Amino acid sequence: MVFSSLTFLYFFLPLSIVFYFAFKNVRIQNFILLVFSFIFYAWGEPVWVILLLFSALLDYFNGLLIDKFRENKSIRLLALVNSIVINLGLLATFKYADFIIQNTNFLFGTSFTEPNILLPVGISFYTFQTLSYTIDVYKGEVKAEKDPIDFLMFVSLFPQLVAGPIVRYAEVAAQTRVRPFDWANVSTGVNRFCLGLFKKVVLANSVGILVEKYLQVQFNDLSTPEAWFGIVLYSLQLYFDFSGYSDMAIGLGRIFGFTFPENFRHPYAATSVANFYQRWHKTLGRFLRDYVYIPLGGNKKYQIRNILVVWFLTGLWHGASWNFVLWGLFLGGFMVIEKVLKKYFDLLPRFALYAYALLVVNFSRSFFYFDDFDKLGIFLGKLFYSPNPIGAGWGTDLASYAFLFVVVILFCIPWDEIFPKGSRTNDVASKYYRGFSLGINLLFLLLATALIVDDTYNPFIYFRF
Amino acid sequence: MRKKLEIGLVFGCLVAISLLFVFGPKEKISLSEKRSLATLPALTWDSYISGTFSKGMQSYINDHFPFRAQAVRLTEAFRYNLGFHLQNQEKIVVVGNPNKIKEPEDSNLDSAAQKAYLEGFEEFDAGSMVILNGKIYTQNSGDPAISPYFAKMLNVYADSLWGKARVFSAVAPLSSAFIPLKSYERYVGRNEATLKAIQTNLNPGVYFADVMGEMNQHYNEYLWYGSDHHWTGLGAYYGYVAFCKAAGITPVPLSSMEKKVRKGFLGTLYELTRDQSVRDNPDLVETYIPPGIETKAVRYNPYDLKNPQLTKVFCNSANYSTFICGDAPLMKITTNVKNGKKIAVVKNSMGNAFVVYLISHYEQIYVVDFRYSKHNLLKIMKDAKVDDLVFAVGMYAAVSRGTIGMMRQLAYQKNQDYSDVLKQEEAQRILDSINGVQDTVVVQSQN
Numbered sequence: 001m002v003f004s005s006l007t008f009l010y011f012f013l014p015l016s017i018v019f020y021f022a023f024k025n026v027r028i029q030n031f032i033l034l035v036f037s038f039i040f041y042a043w044g045e046p047v048w049v050i051l052l053l054f055s056a057l058l059d060y061f062n063g064l065l066i067d068k069f070r071e072n073k074s075i076r077l078l079a080l081v082n083s084i085v086i087n088l089g090l091l092a093t094f095k096y097a098d099f100i101i102q103n104t105n106f107l108f109g110t111s112f113t114e115p116n117i118l119l120p121v122g123i124s125f126y127t128f129q130t131l132s133y134t135i136d137v138y139k140g141e142v143k144a145e146k147d148p149i150d151f152l153m154f155v156s157l158f159p160q161l162v163a164g165p166i167v168r169y170a171e172v173a174a175q176t177r178v179r180p181f182d183w184a185n186v187s188t189g190v191n192r193f194c195l196g197l198f199k200k201v202v203l204a205n206s207v208g209i210l211v212e213k214y215l216q217v218q219f220n221d222l223s224t225p226e227a228w229f230g231i232v233l234y235s236l237q238l239y240f241d242f243s244g245y246s247d248m249a250i251g252l253g254r255i256f257g258f259t260f261p262e263n264f265r266h267p268y269a270a271t272s273v274a275n276f277y278q279r280w281h282k283t284l285g286r287f288l289r290d291y292v293y294i295p296l297g298g299n300k301k302y303q304i305r306n307i308l309v310v311w312f313l314t315g316l317w318h319g320a321s322w323n324f325v326l327w328g329l330f331l332g333g334f335m336v337i338e339k340v341l342k343k344y345f346d347l348l349p350r351f352a353l354y355a356y357a358l359l360v361v362n363f364s365r366s367f368f369y370f371d372d373f374d375k376l377g378i379f380l381g382k383l384f385y386s387p388n389p390i391g392a393g394w395g396t397d398l399a400s401y402a403f404l405f406v407v408v409i410l411f412c413i414p415w416d417e418i419f420p421k422g423s424r425t426n427d428v429a430s431k432y433y434r435g436f437s438l439g440i441n442l443l444f445l446l447l448a449t450a451l452i453v454d455d456t457y458n459p460f461i462y463f464r465f
Numbered sequence: 466m467r468k469k470l471e472i473g474l475v476f477g478c479l480v481a482i483s484l485l486f487v488f489g490p491k492e493k494i495s496l497s498e499k500r501s502l503a504t505l506p507a508l509t510w511d512s513y514i515s516g517t518f519s520k521g522m523q524s525y526i527n528d529h530f531p532f533r534a535q536a537v538r539l540t541e542a543f544r545y546n547l548g549f550h551l552q553n554q555e556k557i558v559v560v561g562n563p564n565k566i567k568e569p570e571d572s573n574l575d576s577a578a579q580k581a582y583l584e585g586f587e588e589f590d591a592g593s594m595v596i597l598n599g600k601i602y603t604q605n606s607g608d609p610a611i612s613p614y615f616a617k618m619l620n621v622y623a624d625s626l627w628g629k630a631r632v633f634s635a636v637a638p639l640s641s642a643f644i645p646l647k648s649y650e651r652y653v654g655r656n657e658a659t660l661k662a663i664q665t666n667l668n669p670g671v672y673f674a675d676v677m678g679e680m681n682q683h684y685n686e687y688l689w690y691g692s693d694h695h696w697t698g699l700g701a702y703y704g705y706v707a708f709c710k711a712a713g714i715t716p717v718p719l720s721s722m723e724k725k726v727r728k729g730f731l732g733t734l735y736e737l738t739r740d741q742s743v744r745d746n747p748d749l750v751e752t753y754i755p756p757g758i759e760t761k762a763v764r765y766n767p768y769d770l771k772n773p774q775l776t777k778v779f780c781n782s783a784n785y786s787t788f789i790c791g792d793a794p795l796m797k798i799t800t801n802v803k804n805g806k807k808i809a810v811v812k813n814s815m816g817n818a819f820v821v822y823l824i825s826h827y828e829q830i831y832v833v834d835f836r837y838s839k840h841n842l843l844k845i846m847k848d849a850k851v852d853d854l855v856f857a858v859g860m861y862a863a864v865s866r867g868t869i870g871m872m873r874q875l876a877y878q879k880n881q882d883y884s885d886v887l888k889q890e891e892a893q894r895i896l897d898s899i900n901g902v903q904d905t906v907v908v909q910s911q912n
Contacts, residue, residue, distance in 0.1 A: 001519075006526050010483040017476065043519045187468035190475050206547065209559075217559045217593055392648045393557035393595070400556060402548035434467075441475050447543065449482075454540035454739075456527035457498065 001043040002162075003248045004201050006452055009445075012040065016158075020256060026179055030153045033256065040158035041122070048120035055090060056155040059083055059130035060148055063137045067144035076138060083134035087127045094123055099320035122162035124317060128287055130155055133169040135291060142170045150176045159252035163245050165263040166283040172258055179257030189254030191437060194444040196247025201448035203411065204240035205455075206404055207233050210397060215369060219379075223390045227382040228362075235365045236408055239267065242281070261286075266414035271353035272345065273334040273360050288314060303339065308332045318368070323376060327367035334360050485531040492529070497736060502528040537739065545741035555646060556596040557604070560737040594738060595644055599746030600691030601734040602640045606652040607659030608864040612636075615863040616666030618873045619856060623671045625843055625876065626854065630809075633855040634663055635674040635708045636863045637696060637815050640689040642677065659864060672711045674855075679707035690748045693732020695785050695859075698752050701818030708819075708855060709826075717825045722753040727783035750783050755825040759801040764793035768839045773797075778821055788817040794837035795845075798830040808853040809846055811835050811872055815859030827853075835862070835872045842875040 001008050016036040023029055042049040062079040069075040092100065098114040105112055133154075136142045145151040154176060160167055214222065214230030222230065246263035253260040263283050270276035277285055288310050296306040308329065315328020338345060345353070363383065370376035398405075419425040433440075494501050506512060506521025513519075530536070593604040616634070623632040641649065642656035656677060664673045680688055680703045688700035696704070702719060709716040730748040763773040778798055780790035789796060792814055802825065809831040810820050816832070823830050831851060833842055835858075846854065862868040 005523065006530055007523050010479055010486065010530075011526070014476070014479045014483055044516070046514050046516055046519070183468045183472070186472050190472050194475065206544070213557070213559050218557075391557070392555055392646075396551065396554045396556040398548075399551055399554070400548040404547040438467075438471055438474060441471065442478060445475060445478060447539075450536040450539040450543070453527070453530055453533055453536035456530070457533075457537045457739075 001040050003245065003252075004197065004448070004452060006449070006456075007043075008040075009197075009449065009452075012036070012043075017255070021181075024181075026177065027149075029179070029256075030150055030176065033157060034149055034153040037153065037156040037158040037161060041156065041161060045121050048123075051090065051094070051120055051123065052126060052156060053152075055087060055127055055130050056152050057148075058086055059134045059155075060145065060151045062134045063144035063151075064146070066134070066137050070140075080134060080138045083131055087131045091123060091127055093117070094120055096316075096320045125164050125166055126155055126161060128166050128284075129169075132166070132287060132291065136169060142173055145169070145173070145176070157253075157258070159249045159256070159258075160260055163242070163249070164281070164283055165246055165249060165260050166287055167260055171261060175258050181257070185257060186255050189251045189256075191251070191441060192254060193248050193251030194441040196244045196249075196251055197448045198444035199240045199244030199247060199411070201244075201451050202444070203404075203408055204237050204244055205451065206401075207237045207240065207408065210401065211237050213397075215379075218391060219375070221388050221391055222379075222382050222386060223388045224382060224384070224386045226391060226394055227379065227386065229394070231365050231369070231379075231383070232362050234369055235362045236412070238365070238368075239264075239280075240408070240411070266412065266417065267361075268358065268412040269354070269414040269417065270357045270361075271350065272338050272357055273331055274338055276357050276361050277331070277335075284314070284317070304336050307335050307339070311335070319371070321371045323367050323371045323373065327364055330364050330367060331360075482531055486526070486529065489529075489531050495528070497534075499736075541739045541741050541744065544739070550742065554597075555644075556740070556742075557593060558596060558738050558740065559593050560734075594734065595641075595649065596738065596740050596742060597644065597646065599742045600689075601738060601740070601743055602644045602649075602689075603694065603734075604641055604652070605639055605861070606641045606655035607639060607860050609655075609658040609662040611864045611866065611869075612659045612662045613666040614866065614869050615856075615872075616663045616671075618869050619671055620666075620668045621873070622843075622854060622876065623668060626846065627670075630846060630851055631672060631712070631853050633672040633674055633708060633711055633853065634667060635676055635704060635711075635819070635855050635857045636660060636663060637700075637704055637819075637857075637859050638677040638680065639860050640694075640696075643680075643684065643689055656860070659860060663863060674704070674707040674711040676704045676707045679703045679710075687749070687751070690730065690732055690734075690785070691746055692730065692735035692743050692748050693785055694734050695732070695815060696818060697748075698750070698788070698818050698821075701788075701815075702753060702822060704819050704857070705822035708857070712853065714826050717755050717822070719753060721756050723756065725752045725754065726750070727752075727787070730784050732785060750785070750787055752779055752787055752821075754779060755822060758824045760798055760824055762789070762796060762798045765795040765797075765840070767794035767837050770795075770840070778824060785814070785817070788821055789832065792817065792834050792837065793832070794834055795840050796832040798824060798832065800824045800828055800830070802826065802828050804828055806853075807831070807849055807851040808855060809833060809842065809851045810855050810857050811842065811875065812857045813859055813862045813868070815862075816857035819857045833875065835868070835875055838875065839878055840875075841878055 001012060003009070016032070019032050019036070020029055023032065038049060041052060062083045065079040066076045069079075094117055097117055101112045101114050104110055133142070133145075137144050145154070154167075154169060154172060157167075211230060211234045214226055215234060218226070243264040250260045250262070261283055263281060265279045265282065267276050267279040270279055292313060293306050293310045296302065296309060298306060311328040311332025312325060313328070314331075315325040318324045318327070348356070366376060366379055366383065370379055415429075416426070419429070492502055503521065503524035505525050506518050508518055512521070595602045595604055615636070619632055619634055626632060638656040638660065639652075641652035644652060660675075660677055664675075667673055680700060683699075683703055686699055687697055688703070689696055699719075706716045708714075727750040728747065730750045731744060732748065735743045760778045762776045762778055764776045765771075765773050776790050776793065776796065778789055780787050782790075785791075789798075798820075804827075806827045807829040808823060808827045810816055810823070811833050812820065813834065813836060820830065820832050829849065829851075831845060831849065833840070833845075842854075845851070856872065858868075858872075862872070
């Protein structure tokens with residue numbers, strides 16, 4: 001099930017809220033969240049729910065084992081290795097099997113058949129979440145969770161199950177036991193959820209229509225400005241889609257009394273590529289920093305190698321295809337350049353840094369969008385030179401989506417960094433926002449609903465009765 | 466208090482709408498989408514595990530959601546107001562899912578793969594469209610590499626019917642050839658090339674009606690609907706004139722026909738694009754009725770000639786189905802033109818508006834929709850002694866191997882004994898003339 005569906009918004013969500021708040025006892029509430037989370041997951045993945053259960057129970061027992069044999073280093077290590085091998089094994093099997101076999105066949109001339117397993121939804125997120133739990137227990141950073149219901153709920157919690165944020169157990173451990181009801185929490189959650197829904201359904205999907213048009217349908221006829229237009233829009237679509245989803249996840253979490261970590265912080269206001277990814281999908285960056293980059297030596301030993309390894313893995317995590325690896329290494333390469341040439345970058349004026357970051361990041365989205373290397377090559381060429389004239393409809397698109405572009409740009413500007421909390425402008429703006437928030441939430445919800453309904457409108461040319 | 470109100474509003478809205486869904490009335494079909502709406506899926510272990518239950522449930526909720534029509538209208542207004550609108554500035558939109566079914570490599574007509582392919586084949590106008598001043602034009606422009614196969618298919622018919630019936634090609638161009646902007650001139654050339662490729666590949670003795678040439682002489686007239694993928698009654702009239710020129714017939718002048726105008730037509734392309742500028746410019750449905758002709762028409766089911774149903778040449782509807790009351794697998798029109806001339810028209814929906822003008826020249830008109838008819842065309846023509854065979858189709862049909870295959874299939878498919886029907890009709894006609902009933906086409910079951 002996805003948040004931006006009528007089934008979720010108008011059936012699953014109200015039912016889960018009614019059942020949840022019908023009880024005051026946190027243990028019962030946890031159980032209800034667990035049941036709803038499994039219904040949520042099993043709705044789209046009736047079979048692979050077993051995999052989720054397996055991954056969660058595996059780390060539940062690994063955690064217990066490490067906790068129980070805290071003094072016995074070899075058992076602790078065994079449990080840790082068990083968790084790493086099995087979780088990464090699950091990922092390798094269900095996400096990378098075809099990729100591994102294709103490359104093996106290519107390199108060694110073998111002819112293994114690809115199993116063509118359909119990727120279970122959310123596997124990249126929940127395996128990382130359970131893995132991080134076991135590592136944290138091993139390192140002694142958190143205590144093992146004794147209650148299987150609470151632990152299963154932490155892993156399967158539907159707001160963050162399929163697309164993050166990747167929550168660390170330490171962040172919500174206390175909240176699994178005590179979550180006092182607070183209207184302010186619910187209200188903040190509702191606001192955040194409606195905002196996320198708006199970003200995903202209204203902004204990302206509207207921009208997405210143009211992305212498809214420029215990067216797919218008119219691909220062969222693109223001029224250089226149109227190619228840039230298409231890829232910048234794709235970059236914005238990704239941002240509003242993913243950050244909108246994260247907003248919805250964080251908002252839903254708040255409604256149920258959980259505080260999830262933030263996942264985005266105005267990435268388009270970055271001053272370098274490294275800075276961009278400190279602001280984009282922060283919980284993934286944090287995971288790879290803590291569990292790969294720092295163990296490899298971090299800033300202290302082989303930094304350049306460490307950066308490239310982390311970005312190789314980041315690329316691979318995003319998809320089982322070489323274009324994602326290329327994307328990761330491209331960005332990693334720029335981060336290395338930024339480290340090496342830091343003193344020169346420091347001399348540049350701020351606007352040049354913004355422009356540089358935007359240019360590199362938007363350019364890199366090409367690797368992300370085209371998994372067909374032939375097309376990718378042609379497209380990268382078009383970003384520099386294309387003999388095609390600017391298409392006739394471009395001017396119309398610029399005009400007829402003008403307000404959308406303005407809203408999109410306004411949403412990318414880091415207002416709270418320009419006018420920090422406590423500043424006079426922030427106070428005034430917050431006051432006005434509160435004045436309108438009643439209407440804004442409802443507007444976001446109803447507009448998004450109308451757009452989702454419109455998506456289900458499926459006319460035929462001839463009668464199909 | 467304020468926070469509670471904030472939460473209450475959103476939550477109340479969610480609950481109220483879901484209750485409306487549960488207790489509200491449910492429609493069975495959606496006329497504007499031309500499809501049946503999803504039914505409530507049955508929950509079984511198998512349906513659950515395979516995921517069909519959740520998909521079915523999702524479709525059911527989507528299809529029956531409260532205020533669905535209003536939501537679609539609101540979205541349309543929202544999208545329209547996302548920016549400014551410039552006069553004479555075209556907008557390009559991409560609609561539909563132009564998934565093409567791949568034709569099997571084994572092209573033996575009787576092979577199961579070929580039959581399954583033709584059964585599953587659907588003509589579908591999807592892809593890129595240009596919206597200009599409230600009118601939608603397709604950006605498709607034919608394919609001169611495929612249209613020769615259409616010509617070759619006609620040659621095969623002409624060979625089979627040699628000495629018995631004349632064969633005509635009357636292929637309509639696409640609206641892309643009529644986009645009134647210089648920057649789209651390339652489509653004119655492509656349309657012309659596609660039609661030219663048909664003409665040059667027709668064997669001597671097979672007739673070519675220059676539909677595009679005739680329409681071009683009236684370039685600025687109302688030839689195409691702005692909201693639909695069909696030509697107008699006027700556009701089809703020029704197609705008919707082109708046919709008359711090829712067939713050596715004098716066309717009935719437009720001025721002598723009775724003109725009826727119905728307002729407010731929003732057709733398929735509007736439904737696909739949902740563009741408000743088009744909604745603000747609804748089409749007129751103009752029909753031109755040839756003078757002094759009485760007609761009787763019947764339509765048959767796809768597979769047999771049993772249970773014919775009465776129908777009409779002009780229907781009282783304010784959309785494209787005003788012409789021959791929409792598509793039928795096989796239709797027979799009998800007129801009071803007592804010249805003994807008979808014609809068979811192979812058509813897709815573009816032919817509907819064309820057929821209506823033929824009533825001035827033929828006593829019997831057999832209208833075969835190649836997409837639905839399972840009757841054997843050659844057998845019908847032989848039994849009824851048909852004089853002319855015209856392929857009056859839109860260009861889509863002439864540039865797709867699937868549709869060309871279907872038209873070819875008409876000559877080969879199941880052999881129906883049409884002579885029995887004709888005998889019964891003749892018997893009834895004699896009976897009626899004894900009883901004093903004039904010009905009645907027999908509507909009688911073979912059973």
